[in-house]
Amino acid sequence: MTTQIQRTQRQQRQLRGFIVVWIGITFLIAIATFVGIYVGTGELETGTATASENAAQEVPLSQNQEIERDYSASAENSTRSNAPESSVADPASDNSFQAEANDTEETGDEQSEPAALDQQSSTEPEDEANNPLAAGSGGAAGPALQEDPTPTPQPEPTLPPIDDREFDLGIQITPNFQNDPQIMDGYMDAAANQLNLNWVKLQVRWEFAEPEPGVYDWDRLGYDLFFQKASEKNLKVLISVVSAPDWARQPGVNLEQHGPPANNQDLATFIGNMISRYPGQIHAVEVWNEMNLAREWTSTGGLSAADYVEMVSTVAGTIRFIDPNVIIVSGALAPTGVNNEIAIDDFIYTDQLIAAGLLDHVDCFGAHHNGYNIGPNVPWDQVPNDPTAVFRGPFDNPNHSWSFYSTLNTYANKIQAAGSDVPLCVTEFGWAVTEDLTPRELLPIQNFEFAEDNTLIEQREYLVEAIQLMEEWDFVWLAFIWNLNFGPESNWDISREYRDNIPYSLIRPNYVPAPVWSAITDMNFRGRPR
Template sequence: MKQIKWLLLVTAVLLLVVACGGAEPETAVSDTTDTTVSEVPTATAPPPPPVVVVEEGGAAGTDSDASAAEPEVVETKIRPWPADKFGYGVQVHGNATVGDPIFTMDTVKGQLDLDWVKMQIQWWLVHPSPDADQWFFYDGVIDEAANHNLNLMVSVVGSPDWTRAAGNHIGPPDDYNQYAAFLTELINRHPGQIDAIEVWNEQNLDREWQTANGISPEDYVRFLEVAYNAIKTADPNIIVISGALSPTGTGDWVRWADDFEYLDRALAAGLLNYADCVGAHHNGYNIAPDVAFDQAGSTAEAATAVFRGPFDNPHHSWSFKTTIDTYAQKVQAVDPTMKLCVTEFGWASSEGYDVVPEGFSFAQDNTLEEQATYIVQAYQQMHDSGNVWLAFLFNYDFGNKGSGPQDDPVPYSIVDVNGVPRPSFAALADMAKPD
């Protein structure tokens, strides 16, 4: 799924936040006023009953004060997450200076009834220079996830320009150990609060992975090895997720690489030696989650769709089902016990908006009701397959924290540009979440 780049300077962000401060809106799920700040981004089955800690009362008393001596029940999150439990999650806008992290986590936990939340951390924003420290952009979100007993997955991307000879953020640092050092800093800053880390994002695209060697699965596996060792040294209970690939058509290996071909080479290079879970993405397009790529042309949507890709040019990348099923087959051919972590999935709908993001015309074909139906169906499909460990919907709150309907994360959101719940919000909240 297309990654959203933060183009605003740090000072501009801070000024915007000051300008947009004030009391919370009365809307049930709106926790920010309109803003142009947008976060870089695109779940699994219901967790088991929460672990509880029972704290015994004080000294024994008489029958008359027995009720006062009842043990206090304190809910805690499940950590480490069991290998046989499906985790339901959602991605949130991870910038603590936009909206109220308390409100966000209240909603995810209390209304959506989820146990996992995902955020993305831009390394360059924390350390724009070697001696700069701007953790305030993320600390509040991480802390509130922990305060609400939510398991937290972070995707860590965006190398500072001072770590790259190229002088930009588009790729790993020239020295992979610098990324490992940042991961260690993150974990030590928030001990016990980080439960999973996704190591990079869509590295089969040149807009995400620009290096002297170009797009290279073998280089990525070496990068993953360094990150994996650093994470496990700092906290062995953290789940390490390999960076999810972007489902693509046949690529030239300059601008992008076919995700199936890339995965084959990464597996051959030893990917599974340095991951607890294999990351996966899919952005739904305009076909249902149970439709294979070679079946799209025979669906009713084929006759009416504005966006013609899945129907006129069949390819595996159009289909959620084909992509997830094939990833699982490839991975489990190497290690039958390895599962996927679907770190971004969703269906965009521009119903109710007068503009569609450039390159996302398929959002016109999905109604709000279809969006809701597809999301629930996809969660159920992943849970029932037994091939997915964690799943994160993209997204909860980019609708009212993005740059308007023309911003591509906005049609994927389960709230609209005013923070009002779309039908998919209620569908997710009401969805059965079995173990």
């Protein structure tokens, strides 16, 4: 009996112990569950807040549209096997179009005996031109910032262009006459973000922009879009204003040739209105172009440096009244050794300009030189003979007009001798190449045999050396490569008289960049402190 009772009591104690242990374990599990939920909820809230902060702080990078395409596709259409290894343009099929190209817009260096007068190294279409270049849309959002980001340093204030006297480089761009924003954006992106340049040049044809007195057509040649896209890319713009409209010309003058206005104030008013239309977007003005040639200065008074200085004086006064920060550049002369009714030797004309007081009215002396078939470091009287050269001008008829080196250094010496420190602005320079052009693209290019002597590799070497020399000389302020984008526009009407802009283009036919492209990129003018 006693044993049975003891056994029962022992079982009860065991049961009570089990219950106590079970309750304890249950209690511990409950506590652990509560703590887990609390901690987990806190982490979730913290993570959500962090993600929200990062999303709010995410800063998109600026859109850097690349106009690049696969080289192999371009090379299939290329006529030569030594084409560059990459391309800079992506022609979109839906942007292709056909348009007419009329007479020449800008004329370049003049050849004759010894410097030829028929070369037009800077021709542009006066109206629409076929330009199928389309920029590839890119742009990417930047990575999310950290919780405690380092404050973004603010850029140092930059000098206005007129006070920034460091050498700088730009390139001439023809507008997209189709007024396609994507194409124009691609051109500007190529200049700013691929070639790393700060400046672009635009030739403005007054005759089309003001066809009647006080009636303006800024869209005919795409000027509004040009300035919009240049401004978006933070590019400075030099405009070169040429070609008076018929209504502004002198009575009885030959209207078949370009020439100055009868009243210089008409030109000053036009330029003033343009500066007012694009405030803060025009940083330099080149007043006229190659006025030592009759085809650019057909006037009842003939070729006259004194008349030109009167024009500059009037225009400069208006520009400085509206925006004193605009750089005033004299019209660049055409290098030529000719002296007759159709041309004046540019060295003689320079002396006449200085004597007439030009240097008192301008901030920069305009110059052109497209280097024919010799390098930029060769003086005109030290050209080594090249028996393989097709074009014999520099070798058989020595003259200063053939030489990049002699032309620019002589201008600078004449200015210095006059007691002035006005620098040069080389508003056009380049070397023509035809080795990668098809017969259709070459036809008809007249008096361009020198381009047959240059290769794309030589073009790269000459351009790079010219840029380095101008920076070393310290008398060149601005220099503009001729040109960016005529190569892709080789689908113009082949009946046009001159197609001599294509051989200079840095974007070659089939949207392939010239070999010099990467060399200019590496110079990184855009990244230099100013």
